[in-house]
Amino acid sequence: MTSMDPIYSGMPAIDLGTEGWHKPWSGTNGGSCVEAKRLPDGSVALRQSKDPDGPALVYTRDEMISFLAGAKSGEADFLVA
Numbered sequence: 001m002t003s004m005d006p007i008y009s010g011m012p013a014i015d016l017g018t019e020g021w022h023k024p025w026s027g028t029n030g031g032s033c034v035e036a037k038r039l040p041d042g043s044v045a046l047r048q049s050k051d052p053d054g055p056a057l058v059y060t061r062d063e064m065i066s067f068l069a070g071a072k073s074g075e076a077d078f079l080v081a
Contacts, residue, residue: 007039013047013056023049 007016021035035052037045044064045056059067070076 007041007043007045007058009058010055011058012053013045013051014053016045016056018052021047021052 005015013021016037016039021037023033024036025033033049035047035049037047037056039045039058042061043058044061045058047056048054067076
């Protein structure tokens with residue numbers, strides 16, 4: 001990936017490179033988790049660890065701030081209730 005390549009939600013995660021992906025948290029789910037990567041423009045890409053070449057969802061910094069604040073306050077609890 002060069003700085004001129006377009007970054008978009010749903011692009012193949014492999015196109016974002018293999019370096020810099022992190023598992024922000026770890027659970028007891030047998031190694032299946034979400035991986036995150038901060039991109040040069042400040043946005044964040046998320047991918048499924050079981051499918052590292054699959055699609056990446058790309059969120060702006062502000063979208064991630066809103067999501068994390070909502071998750072911390074319990075607004076996303078309905079997703080696993």
